[in-house]
Amino acid sequence: MSEAVAGTEAPxxxxxxxxxxxxxxxxxxxIIGFTDNFVRVIADQGGLWQFHATRSVMALALFAVAAPVLGLRLWPRNPRAVAxxxxxxxxxxxxxxxSLAFLPVAVVAAGLFTAPIFVLLLSRFAYGERIGPFRIVAVALGFLGTLMVLDPGEGTLSPVLIAPVxxxxxxxxxNLATRRWCAGESAETLVAGFFAMLGLYGALGMAVLALAAPEVPGGAAGFVLRGWVWPSASFMGWTFVQAAGSLLGIVMMVKGYQMAEASRAAVFEYTILPCAAFWSWFLWGEMLGGRALLGIGLIVAAGMLIALRRKG
Structure with a gap:
């Protein structure tokens, strides 16, 4: 990866x-907390790879329409770094x-939310960035809160957990690349590149599944193994909601990472957990227990700590 972006890092x-x-x-x-709550509807009718390919086409089409109207710059200044x-x-x-084919969603999410820990370590040991004690405490609090919200339980001992980690x-x-490799790029350029890559992955996945022709379980259980199917109106409608919501949401996330060091901005991504929990309650009536509420409190405390202690 370092060879792919050699000499491209912006100060x-x-x-x-x-x-x-x-x-x-x-x-x-x-935004993402709302749209991701409807993945369960999409998964019941289509496949992961078709979802990525379809959503990417929709998102890039929206970009193509909006670019001349809003004066968006989509072509990267440094194509290698953006790619x-x-x-x-x-x-x-x-x-x-x-990983969702092998592990419960909570365990997979717990693995993915190790990202701020890796941001901290990479910032310190790869880039020599000073990481003060308050940010270390904030990340630890946020990670502990995440575990309490997700409550992964015994599944954390599974060797398959290495995949989400x-x-x-x-x-x-x-996330580090957003600021380090692509500091001179516009948010819309980075988001367009992200969707284009997921679209390519989606097309490749459908091609592989068409050749392999695996046995696919019905409903949401077949989400990962399901290739191309004729899309229903519901699938297309909710995928469009995903495309539009993800487009706006990811633009805001990219802007966040461009306005602050990745080790600072990463902590705020924990807010997606209480937001998703709120939408789950509002849309589906799913309630959180006391342990999860305490975890959300730790996540909020981590965000406040990182925001108020700007020098460490």
């Missing part, structure tokens, strides 16, 4: 706008979603 000269970054990522969390970042982030999502590492690397 990080902008100051940290921590509170603005927190606000942008909070908007992202509210490398898109590859890393897209592959992280493959590890994450691929690898996804967490790649997700962290992609």
């Amino acid at each position: 990080v000269t902008a100051g940290n706008r921590t509170l603005a970054a927190a606000g942008a990522i909070l908007i992202y969390a509210v 490398a970042r898109s590859l890393v982030h897209g592959t992280a999502m493959l590890f994450y979603f691929g 690898i996804g967490g590492f790649l997700y962290a690397l992609g």
Whole structure:
């Protein structure tokens, strides 16, 4: 990966706008928390790879329409750096979603949310960035809160958990790449690259499944193994909601990472958990227990700590 972006790193000269970054990522969390609650509807009718391919086509079409109207710059200044970042982030999502075939969603999410820990370690040991004690405590609090919300239980002992943890590492690397490799790129350029990569992965996945022709369980259980199926109106409608919501949400997340160091901005991504929990309650009537509520409290405390202690 370092060879792919050799000589492309832009200097990080902008100051940290921590509170603005927190606000942008909070908007992202509210939007994604809503749209991701309807993946269960999509999974019951279609496949993961068709979903990625269809959503990417929709998102890129929306970009093509909006670009001339809003004056968006989609073509990257450094195509190699943007392609490398898109590859890393897209592959992280493959590890994450691929793990759902073998592990409960809570365990997979717990593995992916090791990302801020990896951001911290990579910032310190790969880039020599000073990491103060308060940010270390904030990340530890946020991670502990995540475990309490997800309550992974005995599944954490499964060797298969290495897959979502690898996804967490790649997700962290992609978040660092947002600021380190692609500091001169617009948010819309990075988001377009991300969707293009997921679209390529989706097309490749459907091609492989067409050749392999595996036995596919019915309903949501077949989400990962299901190839192309004739899409229903519901599948297309909710996939469009996903495309539009993800487009806006990820733009806000990218802007957040461009306004603050990745080790600071990553902590605020924990807010997606209480946002998703709220939408689950509002939409489906799913309630959180006391342990999960305490975990959300720790997540909020982590965000406040990182925002208020700007110098460490």
